Amino acid sequence: MDRRELCLGAGSVLAALPALASAAALPLPTPSAVTALKITSLIDLEEQAQKVLGEGPFTFAAHGSGAEWTLRENRRAFERYEIIPDYLAGRNPPDLRTTILGSALSLPVFTAPIGAQGLIHASADVGMAQGTTASGTLMTMSGAATRSIEDVAAAATGPKWFKIYLPQDRGIARSFLQRAHAAGFTAIVFTIDALGSGNSEALARTGFDVGKAMAEASAKSGAAPGPSAPTKRGLGWDDVAFIQKESGLPVVLKGVLTPDLAKRAIEHGVAAIQVSNHGGRQTDGLPAALEVLPGIVEAVGGKVPVLMDSGIRRGVDVFKALALGANAVAVGRPALWGLALGGHLGVQSVYDRLKQELTSAMQAAGVDRVDQINAKYVRKIA
Ligand SMILES: Cc1cc2nc3c(=O)[nH]c(=O)nc-3n(C[C@H](O)[C@H](O)[C@H](O)COP(=O)(O)O)c2cc1C
Numbered sequence: 001m002d003r004r005e006l007c008l009g010a011g012s013v014l015a016a017l018p019a020l021a022s023a024a025a026l027p028l029p030t031p032s033a034v035t036a037l038k039i040t041s042l043i044d045l046e047e048q049a050q051k052v053l054g055e056g057p058f059t060f061a062a063h064g065s066g067a068e069w070t071l072r073e074n075r076r077a078f079e080r081y082e083i084i085p086d087y088l089a090g091r092n093p094p095d096l097r098t099t100i101l102g103s104a105l106s107l108p109v110f111t112a113p114i115g116a117q118g119l120i121h122a123s124a125d126v127g128m129a130q131g132t133t134a135s136g137t138l139m140t141m142s143g144a145a146t147r148s149i150e151d152v153a154a155a156a157t158g159p160k161w162f163k164i165y166l167p168q169d170r171g172i173a174r175s176f177l178q179r180a181h182a183a184g185f186t187a188i189v190f191t192i193d194a195l196g197s198g199n200s201e202a203l204a205r206t207g208f209d210v211g212k213a214m215a216e217a218s219a220k221s222g223a224a225p226g227p228s229a230p231t232k233r234g235l236g237w238d239d240v241a242f243i244q245k246e247s248g249l250p251v252v253l254k255g256v257l258t259p260d261l262a263k264r265a266i267e268h269g270v271a272a273i274q275v276s277n278h279g280g281r282q283t284d285g286l287p288a289a290l291e292v293l294p295g296i297v298e299a300v301g302g303k304v305p306v307l308m309d310s311g312i313r314r315g316v317d318v319f320k321a322l323a324l325g326a327n328a329v330a331v332g333r334p335a336l337w338g339l340a341l342g343g344h345l346g347v348q349s350v351y352d353r354l355k356q357e358l359t360s361a362m363q364a365a366g367v368d369r370v371d372q373i374n375a376k377y378v379r380k381i382a
Contacts, residue, residue, distance in 0.1 A: 028054040030217065032122035034343035039353040042313045045337035053340055056208025057119040061336055063202040066284030074280055074311030077288035080382045081320045089366025093359055098370050100305050100328050101187055101250055101272060103159030106136025107355050108370045109318055111347075112279075112309045112330035113163035113189060113254075116210055118146025118217035121339045125226070128339050129156035131347025140189055140330065145226035146218050149176070153183035161252065163189035166239055167229035176227050177247040187271065188247045191278075192235055193255030198281045237268050244269060252307070257292050259299030266303050273300060274307040279332045290321060294375075297325030315357020322370060323378040 031052045039045065050058050064071030096107040111132040118124040124146040132139040139156040141149070143165040153160060162180035167173040177188065203210075218225045232239070244251050250271030255278060256262050262273050275293050277286040289310035297306050308321050309330035321329045331350070338350035362370075365377045 027056070028052070030057075030119065030122050031340050032343070033341065034123070034127075034345055035341075036345045037338065037342045037349035039349055042334045042337075042350060042353060045334060045341065045350070049337040049340040053120065056203075056206050056210075056213065057116075059203050059206050060116065060200070060208060060210055061120060061333060063200045064280035064284065065199045065282055066201065068202075068280060068284065070277055070284050070286045070288070071280030073288040074277065074290070075313070077290035078311060078314075078317045078320055080380055081290075081324075081378045082381050083316060083319060083323075083361060083365060084377050084379055085364045086366035086377070087364070090363055091368045092363065094362040094367060095369050096355060096358060096362075098328060100138065100307070101252075103138055103186060105138055105159065105328065107318075107351065107358060108322060108326075108328040109312070109351070109354050109358075110138035110159075110328060110330050111140055111335050112276075112332040113140040113142035113191065114332055114336055115142040115144025116146060116214050117142075117336070117339065118221060119210070119213055120336055121343055122221070123339070123343050124217070124221065124223075125152045126155040126223075127344045128335065128347055129160070131339065131344035132156065132335070132351075133158040134344065134348050135351035137351060141185070143176070143191075143227055144214075146214060146221070147226055148224035149179045149185075149227060150183050151224060153180075153185060160185050161187040161189050163191055163254070164243065165191060165194065165231045166235065166243070168232040169229060170242070172229045173232075173242070174246045176229075177243060177249075179227075181247050181249055185249070187250045187252055188243050189252045189254050189274065190240060190243055191254045193257075193276070193278050193282050195233060195235075195282075198278075199284070200281070237264075240265075240268050240270065256296060257286060257289070259295045262296045262299045262306075266300065270304065272305040272307055274309065274330070275326070276309045276330075279310050290324065293321065293324045293326060315354055315359070316361045318354065318358050319361035319365070319373060320378050322373040323375055325375070 098108045129139045138159040140161045141152045162185035252272040253265045253270045254274035256273045275289045305327040308326040312329050338346035
């Protein structure tokens, strides 16, 4: 019996014994199962992950800010588009490969930066990096990782970017950027939309202290800790210039939601735009990333790649985002649930499922390559 089964077993025993119900609040051990997953739907993974994660870690990862309108809107936005098929047109099987900023990807989907992975699986960011690399795609390491820059770089032997939450102290910021460059990361993702710790009411209700739990997870792992420093709050274009200069790497601006900001980013030499509302985790009331994507793509005019995340759960979602002009999309929670349930093999199962689903969407549309997916294959229905 692996540890996952043990956890599930303990849960069902407690449910059967009302006298012990308060014991159900005891923290579950961090999952450590390493196994391929049989995935029917990536949507189902969240519920399965909930069973192996403690209430605090699960609520932290799954929930969103405020009333969670943006979190729900991220999914609803995909339901407002339908795919226009074109049968008897494509080759079998379609080629899913693409290249973003010189990195060759096996599919136009990659791993978004996700902090605190040590709360989700014992292998933490290292397992995520291994699973992402084995899937042939790009790993974005979070600046709030539970493992060191060097350990994650060593595990991500394929394409890798480092995401920075800019430290307040310029010296520390410089050292993170230089370490990332030296470790082989080929771009810096600058997240601009996380100006506070988010406002998850669901998390607040649990009383779970993410910072303390991360420090404990880090200490328990015995591995070198992740990068950590008080972050700079007021951000500006001078910070973009600082990151460009000190890292010597292309900068991806993550969190862009307006055409105007995208245009200014290009004027400031940004190498790619990541349209994102942080998976609905920061400011509730922001629009769905998919909703604003077409306007941003138009403003960018092909000058730099446009990436997108927030709400991708299916291959047809990937297809719709690409049809609306994204060059590639990132997944956050689906990859995280794969990690929780199966470590690096679970992450690989998530990507395998996305490959299958995207393949069938492309076959229905009759497109051979991802760069042929365009606006003629989708229609807005509401
Ligand atoms: C638990 C968790 C931690 C995250 N940590 C970070 C982070 O450190 N930096 C960042 O830029 N985005 C972070 N994100 C946001 C993701 O990069 C991404 O924007 C979002 O998860 C995409 O939405 P999705 O989860 O619906 O796929 C985090 C998301 C989750 C779920």
